[in-house]
Amino acid sequence: MFYYLFHFLDQHFNFPGAGVFQYISFRAALALMSSLIISMLFGKKIINYIRKKQIGETIRELGLEGQNEKAGTPTMGGLIILAAIIIPTILFAKILNVYIVLMLISTIWLGCIGFLDDYIKVFKKNKEGLKGRFKVVGQIGIGLLVGSVFYFHPDVVIKERVTANQQSAYSFDEAINKSNKLTLPRYSSTPIKTIKTTIPFVKNNEFDYTKILSFMGDGAVKYGWLIFIPIVILIVTAVSNGANITDGIDGLAAGTSAIIGTTLGILAYVSGNTVFADYLNIMYIPNTGELVVFMAAFVGACVGFLWYNAYPAQVFMGDTGSLAIGGIIAVFAIAIRKELLIPILCGVFLIENVSVILQVYYFKYQKKKHGLEFAKANRLFKMAPLHHHYQKSGFHESKIVMRFFIIGIMLAALTIVTLKLR
Numbered sequence: 001m002f003y004y005l006f007h008f009l010d011q012h013f014n015f016p017g018a019g020v021f022q023y024i025s026f027r028a029a030l031a032l033m034s035s036l037i038i039s040m041l042f043g044k045k046i047i048n049y050i051r052k053k054q055i056g057e058t059i060r061e062l063g064l065e066g067q068n069e070k071a072g073t074p075t076m077g078g079l080i081i082l083a084a085i086i087i088p089t090i091l092f093a094k095i096l097n098v099y100i101v102l103m104l105i106s107t108i109w110l111g112c113i114g115f116l117d118d119y120i121k122v123f124k125k126n127k128e129g130l131k132g133r134f135k136v137v138g139q140i141g142i143g144l145l146v147g148s149v150f151y152f153h154p155d156v157v158i159k160e161r162v163t164a165n166q167q168s169a170y171s172f173d174e175a176i177n178k179s180n181k182l183t184l185p186r187y188s189s190t191p192i193k194t195i196k197t198t199i200p201f202v203k204n205n206e207f208d209y210t211k212i213l214s215f216m217g218d219g220a221v222k223y224g225w226l227i228f229i230p231i232v233i234l235i236v237t238a239v240s241n242g243a244n245i246t247d248g249i250d251g252l253a254a255g256t257s258a259i260i261g262t263t264l265g266i267l268a269y270v271s272g273n274t275v276f277a278d279y280l281n282i283m284y285i286p287n288t289g290e291l292v293v294f295m296a297a298f299v300g301a302c303v304g305f306l307w308y309n310a311y312p313a314q315v316f317m318g319d320t321g322s323l324a325i326g327g328i329i330a331v332f333a334i335a336i337r338k339e340l341l342i343p344i345l346c347g348v349f350l351i352e353n354v355s356v357i358l359q360v361y362y363f364k365y366q367k368k369k370h371g372l373e374f375a376k377a378n379r380l381f382k383m384a385p386l387h388h389h390y391q392k393s394g395f396h397e398s399k400i401v402m403r404f405f406i407i408g409i410m411l412a413a414l415t416i417v418t419l420k421l422r
Contacts, residue, residue, distance in 0.1 A: 001091050003027065024269070024289050028296035031088040035297040039084040039304025043077075047308060047315045050074040073313060076118045077305065078321020081254075082111045084301035085294075085328075093293040098155045099335050103294050103328065106142055110240060110327035113138040114319035121318075129319070139240055139327070143233030146331050150195075150232065151225045157191035158337075159284045187274055187284045195228045197337040198283060200344065200418040206283060207340070235339050236330040242349030243326025245356060245385050249397040250313040251306055252387060256348050256408045257325045258302035263345055263412040264329065265295035268336045270419070280419050288336050298328060311398045345415040348408050352385040359384035 009015035020026050051074045093100045117130035150156050199207040209227045213220040247253035270276035272289025308314040333339045366375035382392035390400045
């Protein structure tokens with residue numbers, strides 16, 4: 001909103017200082033500060049309102065230390081996160097940008113699914129919440145929308161690096177600039193529609209999903225959506241559920257998401273900037289730089305929420321927040337064509353997800369082979385997801401969270417390093 005206002009003032013009235021709103025870094029900084037203010041200052045009012053309405057968490061008896069003390073803690077705090085993301089984005093981003101529109105839709109869509117789940121748990125006193133199949137249907141729905149827009153929308157494009165022959169065709173003025181050692185963009189002026197993505201640890205780090213359909217010959221490009229859209233649905237569903245499962249102890253999901261979000265923001269900035277993309281020899285994706293503003297709001301929302309969610313938590317985000325932040329991370333990664341980096345960057349989410357899957361299947365296997373009592377006595381983990389296993393092992397939850405943060409930072413650093421590690 002402010003971008004368009006100050007652009008108008010700059011163009012028509014030469015308003016002093018209005019041009020600064022053209023800079024993504026400036027608007028991202030404003031979005032970050034606004035998000036922190038909303039989540040930290042207004043968050044307290046939202047928590048008091050939730051407590052007044054007695055919207056408290058019902059705790060299942062899991063035999064964990066300090067568990068009973070959390071009973072009655074206000075939940076649905078994800079509303080704080082949603083407000084702190086949406087409001088700054090609308091104020092400071094180019095809201096007509098296709099990527100920004102899609103991120104806002106994804107945030108609201110998954111936030112509503114999570115809110116419905118929390119509403120059923122809290123107000124209907126149904127501990128199961130929204131049926132799992134309805135959650136999956138909602139996740140598939142947003143995945144279908146995201147995949148379709150990314151595949152068919154004309155503004156979702158990339159610019160390919162030009163060849164040596166193309167570089168020799170620069171104009172005389174460009175040649176002069178080159179002799180003065182000014183950096184010239186080595187990308188085609190004509191954008192192309194493609195479903196290429198970034199693949200880590202290989203020299204030519206681009207992978208075209210249509211190669212999977214290479215057996216179809218010329219039809220591979222035409223029917224690429226048959227591969228791309230299901231992959232998008234799978235990624236959105238998996239990461240959203242991963243964040244949901246990780247939200248089990250105070251501050252873990254919010255802090256881990258802030259680390260992931262910071263990394264994705266850096267990747268978006270370099271992918272949307274010709275100079276950095278050229279230097280790093282990575283795919284240049286026009287208009288994705290604007291996503292930095294959105295991600296700044298996201299990181300600010302997560303950090304601001306930690307003010308109240310760090311141990312001992314004054315509020316829980318509930319599914320309203322966890323489903324939304326997982327979906328945001330997935331859609332954002334797909335938008336900047338870094339979704340194949342998710343297993344590394346979101347390693348904490350991944351291991352939490354995998355621990356649950358392994359626990360369930362190992363239990364079923366032992367039950368079938370040795371009987372129920374043996375299966376109960378010989379579980380793979382003391383409790384799943386993994387953070388509860390460590391709680392059962394006697395570690396304090398604040399220590400568990402801090403160590404998961406350290407692992408998250410290491411994985412984030414490795415993710416960034418993959419840009420040059422080939």
